[in-house]
Amino acid sequence: MKEKVYxxxxxxxxFPDDIIWFKAYVGDSINYPSTRTKILEVRLFDENGDQMxxxxxxxxxxxxxxxxxxxxxIAPGTYYLQARTNYMRNFGEEYQYLQEITILGEKSFNISKxxxxxxxxxxxxxxxxxxxxxxxxxxxxxxxxxKSIDFQGSIINGEGETITTFQSEHEGLGRFSFVYKKGGxxxxxxxxKDTVLEQAVPAASEKGVVLSIDNSDEEFLQVNLKVNExxxxxxxxxxxxxxxxxxxxxxxxxxxxxxDSVTSLIKTKKNVFLDGVHTxxxxxxxxxxxxxKFYIETGRKEALIFLEKSKIDADxxxxxxxxxxxxxxxxxxxxxxxxxxxxxxxxxxxxIKSAFLLRPHVRGYIENPAYYFxxxxxxxxxxxxxxxxxxxxxxxxxxxxxxxxxxxxxYVFKTGFELKGKIREEIKRKKLVLIPDDFRIMDKAKLQxxxxxxxxxxxxxxxxxxxxxYQNWLGKxxxxxxxxxxxxxxxxxxKPLIPERFENYTRKKNITNIFEKTKKNGVTPTxxxxxxxxxxxxxxxxxxxxxxRKRSEQYLQRRKIIEKYEPLxxxxxxxxxxxxxxxxxxxxxxxxxxxxxxxxxxxxxxxxQSYLGGYRKVAPLFINGRPIRPEELSTLPIKxxxxxxxxxxxxxxxxxxxxxxxxxxxxxxxxxxxxxNKTELFDKFVIKNGFDQAKKYYTPLYVFxxxxxxxxxxxxxxxxxxxxxxxxxSFKIARKDSENGLLFEIxxxxxxxxxxxxxxxxx
Numbered sequence: 001m002k003e004k005v006y007x008x009x010x011x012x013x014x015f016p017d018d019i020i021w022f023k024a025y026v027g028d029s030i031n032y033p034s035t036r037t038k039i040l041e042v043r044l045f046d047e048n049g050d051q052m053x054x055x056x057x058x059x060x061x062x063x064x065x066x067x068x069x070x071x072x073x074i075a076p077g078t079y080y081l082q083a084r085t086n087y088m089r090n091f092g093e094e095y096q097y098l099q100e101i102t103i104l105g106e107k108s109f110n111i112s113k114x115x116x117x118x119x120x121x122x123x124x125x126x127x128x129x130x131x132x133x134x135x136x137x138x139x140x141x142x143x144x145x146x147k148s149i150d151f152q153g154s155i156i157n158g159e160g161e162t163i164t165t166f167q168s169e170h171e172g173l174g175r176f177s178f179v180y181k182k183g184g185x186x187x188x189x190x191x192x193k194d195t196v197l198e199q200a201v202p203a204a205s206e207k208g209v210v211l212s213i214d215n216s217d218e219e220f221l222q223v224n225l226k227v228n229e230x231x232x233x234x235x236x237x238x239x240x241x242x243x244x245x246x247x248x249x250x251x252x253x254x255x256x257x258x259x260d261s262v263t264s265l266i267k268t269k270k271n272v273f274l275d276g277v278h279t280x281x282x283x284x285x286x287x288x289x290x291x292x293k294f295y296i297e298t299g300r301k302e303a304l305i306f307l308e309k310s311k312i313d314a315d316x317x318x319x320x321x322x323x324x325x326x327x328x329x330x331x332x333x334x335x336x337x338x339x340x341x342x343x344x345x346x347x348x349x350x351x352i353k354s355a356f357l358l359r360p361h362v363r364g365y366i367e368n369p370a371y372y373f374x375x376x377x378x379x380x381x382x383x384x385x386x387x388x389x390x391x392x393x394x395x396x397x398x399x400x401x402x403x404x405x406x407x408x409x410x411y412v413f414k415t416g417f418e419l420k421g422k423i424r425e426e427i428k429r430k431k432l433v434l435i436p437d438d439f440r441i442m443d444k445a446k447l448q449x450x451x452x453x454x455x456x457x458x459x460x461x462x463x464x465x466x467x468x469x470y471q472n473w474l475g476k477x478x479x480x481x482x483x484x485x486x487x488x489x490x491x492x493x494x495k496p497l498i499p500e501r502f503e504n505y506t507r508k509k510n511i512t513n514i515f516e517k518t519k520k521n522g523v524t525p526t527x528x529x530x531x532x533x534x535x536x537x538x539x540x541x542x543x544x545x546x547x548x549r550k551r552s553e554q555y556l557q558r559r560k561i562i563e564k565y566e567p568l569x570x571x572x573x574x575x576x577x578x579x580x581x582x583x584x585x586x587x588x589x590x591x592x593x594x595x596x597x598x599x600x601x602x603x604x605x606x607x608x609q610s611y612l613g614g615y616r617k618v619a620p621l622f623i624n625g626r627p628i629r630p631e632e633l634s635t636l637p638i639k640x641x642x643x644x645x646x647x648x649x650x651x652x653x654x655x656x657x658x659x660x661x662x663x664x665x666x667x668x669x670x671x672x673x674x675x676x677n678k679t680e681l682f683d684k685f686v687i688k689n690g691f692d693q694a695k696k697y698y699t700p701l702y703v704f705x706x707x708x709x710x711x712x713x714x715x716x717x718x719x720x721x722x723x724x725x726x727x728x729x730s731f732k733i734a735r736k737d738s739e740n741g742l743l744f745e746i747x748x749x750x751x752x753x754x755x756x757x758x759x760x761x762x763x
Contacts, residue, residue: 002029002247003037005083005097006355008747010337010697010717011345013102015708016076020044020068020101021697023335023719023747024083026059029247030274031301031356031753033062033333037085038459039414039691044068044101045080052079058459058691059085062749063333065694065719076105089411095360099350104712118145121190121199124390127211127282127290130204132182133228134262137212138201139389140166140174142192148172148367153190155201157181170383171367173390180204207231209240209259211282211290215385218270221294223280225264232262237284242266246278246361270296277361277388293361293388295381302326303754305746307762309738310730317738320730321721321746325754329727332756334748338716338733341741341761345712351757352747358384362391373757416457417690421468423451424482429470433477434458436466439564444471460690467685475562476570561643568625569667575645580638591641591668592633602633612666619646619664628668636670643669715742 003026010021024042026034040057052074057064084096124139142151148171155163155178163186166176180186186201207230214222223242235258244252251273254266273296282290304324311318323330339345350359354369371377372384419434427447434443434455443455453468460466469477565572580594592602595612603613612619621628623636647665697717715737723729744760 004356006352008335024064036413042083055692086414131208132204137177141390142172158185173386220267223266241283243281276357301754303756305758316732323727330750332723332750334721336718337745339743340710353757419455421485433471462690464687575647578644589638591636621666623668
């Protein structure tokens with residue numbers, strides 16, 4: 001299973017004092033929400049490759065929220081938001097998510113020597129190779145300083161004759177076809193602006209098979225195989241195979257014992273494929289001789305989105321959104337960026353469809369991936385096929401292709417964080433527990449190698465505090481006196497953050513430095529220090545979520561109380577709560593008043609000790625685990641008591657007045673005393689390396705009303721909209737914001753892998 005990531009930001013252009021709000025979507029190979037990964041690393045880099053921000057995002061059911069809070073130190077310019085899971089690193093840099101972000105403002109330029117113009121013309125035979133005496137199709141790609149540029153061109157033979165002409169069709173991409181004559185030599189003549197460039201056409205083979213794809217039919221994918229006569233009359237291969245695959249999935253396999261004619265047509269129903277980019281590899285025996293990528297759009301998981309006003313109040317407007325598949329309503333997880341009608345704050349070049357269906361399968365930089373999924377673009381499918389034509393081919397052997405489809409997995413799914421350490425004292429217990437601020441037991445671990453412990457899969461956030469304690473077989477906890485933590489981090493090295501073919505951008509010399517710069521800035525950790533250090537008030541957690549078993553509310557409450565008071569009363573599990581009356585809020589009621597209402601009075605034993613007595617009842621009284629003093633009964637207000645618990649022992653004490661009575665024990669716990677006592681028992685340690693907390697979105701308030709143009713600010717951001725079983729979800733926005741036209745940028749996915757990308761404009 002591979003993973004894919006999409007990050008939906010509330011805008012793509014920001015002021016230096018803005019906040020970049022985002023929602024991350026993590027999907028598996030078939031676009032279902034990923035249930036494996038729990039950690040997503042999201043980073044923001046400047047043009048020089050310097051890391052500006054890094055966030056560790058908690059992923060639950062495939063989604064997570066976060067933000068980058070910008071500041072005056074952020075200079076205007078272009079920045080890059082990069083996101084990936086640890087597991088994605090097994091499959092190459094194209095699987096990471098990359099998006100441009102613009103910081104608005106006047107950009108200062110250093111006066112430097114003007115960069116020379118760098119042209120890059122690339123020719124891509126459709127089959128990977130050209131063959132003599134048959135028609136060959138080639139894709140052509142033209143770049144100027146790494147960015148696409150329009151061109152016109154022609155193919156010239158050895159005698160200087162023009163064989164064919166062509167021109168760019170889309171984003172610096174074009175195609176042409178011609179018959180490569182035996183023994184001929186050809187060159188491409190390309191005119192870019194006022195510059196004419198010439199480049200040799202790759203030499204053709206005397207024998208071979210030319211593969212071409214016709215993807216125009218709605219029902220069938222058509223593959224044309226052409227060979228020249230030299231190949232047809234002297235077939236040296238015993239078997240030909242066409243293999244259709246995507247990632248780790250094989251969809252179709254055709255075997256041909258012998259080519260029966262110089263041209264062959266193989267048709268495959270498109271419904272055998274998934275949506276997205278696939279690869280066709282053509283083998284002669286076990287040797288790949290041609291390869292071509294193609295895109296399939298089945299429509300099986302088409303999602304329909306409807307948005308309407310459902311209610312208008314004095315200060316707000318309620319919108320109802322409906323998500324529906326072909327046959328049923330969709331349970332969808334969505335985010336919506338709400339902007340003014342003619343907003344310039346969003347240039348949506350990436351959508352969840354382009355991030356999941358296209359980007360992971362294409363090498364190099366794609367200038368506007370979202371274009372190919374906008375149904376308003378009439379030629380989007382034709383241009384997408386042109387993009388895939390210029391992908392070239394790998395030329396791998398069958399074994400190498402299998403290894404590429406199923407690589408050795410060096411990087412695992414990260415599902416939480418890990419805390420390691422050692423006990424440096426005579427061991428009291430082998431069982432340890434980890435306790436956060438709410439004093440529930442978060443995790444349990446047993447000592448390894450007599451003194452080493454590891455807590456794994458922890459769901460913790462930066463700034464959380466935890467305590468480590470022994471726990472005996474009765475559940476009582478006690479504090480280790482000498483404990484040390486292993487804070488070393490040994491992480492895998494990262495690959496370059498920017499795809500290799502993106503290096504040709506105008507910013508080439510800067511972008512190629514991202515990998516080296518991030519090493520220096522700590523993105524690729526190099527720490528090899530494995531020494532243990534003593535506690536200094538902080539613990540470090542390395543990457544690796546606690547899933548607690550769901551229990552009844554009553555059980556959880558009781559468990560919480562037991563864990564809370566065990567350090568004070570070891571057998572607290574044998575006690576039961578006495579409900580405190582509403583009158584406990586009365587500041588005048590004392591503890592003695594309350595106990596008197598329960599039928600008890602303060603009495604003195606033969607040896608002078610105080611206890612509670614009533615009708616055939618004897619009850620020693622303790623406060624926060626120690627015997628209570630008589631004066632405390634009348635001076636301790638009931639409102640300061642957190643819990644009163646009783647243990648009915650059921651035996652008759654000796655030496656006490658009313659010796660024939662049954663005995664009970666009262667335990668009284670005060671909130672203040674408990675807190676002090678607990679603090680004394682356990683040190684708190686702050687977690688540095690955990691998830692970053694996602695903040696609640698708020699609409700930015702700029703210094704002066706109207707100081708920022710409406711087309712550069714957002715109206716609202718709704719990052720966490722979950723539809724019900726009817727496929728519906730409602731949300732509100734301020735009425736004043738809805739009085740003019742609005743733009744709703746909607747992204748998300750369903751629980752069954754429907755990808756949702758929709759732009760809706762309202763009056």
